Amino acid sequence: MARPRFEKLDLETRRRILETAAVEFSARGFEGASLNQLLDRLDLSKGSFYYYFDDKADLFITVVDYAWKVMLPAEDLDLGDLDATVFWPTLELLMRETRARVHEKPWLVGLARLMYDPPEAAGVREALAEKFAEVRQWQEDLIRRGQHVGAVRSDLPADLLRALLVGADEAGDQWFVANWNRFDEDEIERLSEEVVAIYRRMLEAPPAERKS
Amino acid sequence: MARPRFEKLDLETRRRILETAAVEFSARGFEGASLNQLLDRLDLSKGSFYYYFDDKADLFITVVDYAWKVMLPAEDLDLGDLDATVFWPTLELLMRETRARVHEKPWLVGLARLMYDPPEAAGVREALAEKFAEVRQWQEDLIRRGQHVGAVRSDLPADLLRALLVGADEAGDQWFVANWNRFDEDEIERLSEEVVAIYRRMLEAPPAERKS
DNA sequence: CATTTATTTAAACCAATCGGTCGAATCTCC
DNA sequence: GGAGATTCGACCGATTGGTTTAAATAAATG
Secondary structure (H helix, E strand, O other): OOOHHHHHOOHHHHHHHHHHHHHHHHHHHHHHOOHHHHHHHHOOOHHHHHHHOOOHHHHHHHHHHHHHHHHOOOOOOOHHHOOHHHHHHHHHHHHHHHHHHHHHOOHHHHHHHOOOOOOOOOOHHHHHHHHHHHHHHHHHHHHHHHHHOOOOOOOOOHHHHHHHHHHHHHHHHHHHHHOHHHOOHHHHHHHHHHHHHHHHHHHOOOOOOOOO | OOOHHHHHOOHHHHHHHHHHHHHHHHHHHHHHOOHHHHHHHHOOOHHHHHHHOOOHHHHHHHHHHHHHHHHOOOOOOOHHHOOHHHHHHHHHHHHHHHHHHHHHOOHHHHHHHOOOOOOOOOOHHHHHHHHHHHHHHHHHHHHHHHHHOOOOOOOOOHHHHHHHHHHHHHHHHHHHHHOHHHOOHHHHHHHHHHHHHHHHHHHOOOOOOOOO
16 A cells, blocks of 8 residues: 555645556556556656555555545445335435446446456455455445345345346446437436336336236 | 468367457457467467468457357347247347357457457457447347337337346346356246346336336 | 478567666755 | 755666567378
8 A cells, every 4th residue: 555655645646646547457457557658647757656656566456445435435324224215215316426426437347347357466356356345245235225124126136136236237327428418418317217217126026917 | 350271270279269369358458468378378389370360450350250150149030020929038038048158158248348448450440349339239129129019118219228238137147157056056047037037127118107 | 202382380589568676866845 | 055855767677569480390292
């Protein structure tokens, strides 16, 4: 984790360094990302870099830590407060927030994707795994809470539902990014609401009866 | 596209070369994939490689072409045949097939993912884009047909529905791979059916009434 | 068998890039 | 002006990149 001196830099400078690095890492992986290119892009000299970080792995770990702080949703939310009546409105709000966050920082999903075949360098793999396991766990707990209060179907494992939801949501998000200006604002809003309704229908108990 | 001589090789040899290359490309991208490592893994000498391919880009294009042939589903299916009664059973069958195919060749999704920031080399980007646009188009036509016969809701764009479905499906597939032995066979089967039912509910028209 | 043609091999190539080091230059503040 | 903090970029050895080449082997041809 970055040398203490790093904390004394401008908040904005730190943000710029970490986010630019995050973009590189998320696009090319840990070993694939080039320190040289990154420093070019940052207009930062080698010497300065090694003044603030031990090495490449150190930078990566710092980036993951930063990503964790950014991605962490509403820390003020207590799962215990959620009952059947507020569960869905809350989750819809959360999804809106997350969408906005991922929308402005797309590298978050790229980083998360690094977890399938993770880097091999020393503490790097562990740092990654730990943080993102926490995120997954949080999402899963949320869904489990939904099951407990009857807002989410209980006949499928919570982690399966989580996977389906997140998968659809990421795809949906990409679609919205790509098609932002194909429709007018009202239509986008309508589509967005319908999509959230679809997510909800994915997780709720299915209608009891249906003819095959 | 590979030299003509390449076609005279064992079918199995060709398959091995192209699939190993596909794994590399899908994991590290076009520039990220190392020809040297690939040849090591293949126990193939440099000379032999350049005897069959012009260069790295040529290999890549050949791989994409091969992937396209593999991924192409049921070419004997005529969209015109699908009416409201057979649409869903057919699509469920198709999804099973595709799942099996992607399951044994996970690099297919990796290759597809290369389309977000695509390689820059000469004909490479175009080759990629063309083939995978065809796949997307095919899926989208299918959904549009579903809309036409009333099996799929028509109040959302077909490509949006496609994106959501494929996103959820890929995530679900990964979940099944990772949790294969957590449940017994019957349970897996049940889960799988429920998940397909969820996909169906994502695309069908929502129930007319619901209390907020 | 001889000779041509197809295929494979291993080494060499050279440019580029990698992460990392270092000593000197510059800045900041007393 | 002196001392510590910070910045700089040339430089390092090592590795890797994709590609070429000349010679060895195998297959085919007459």
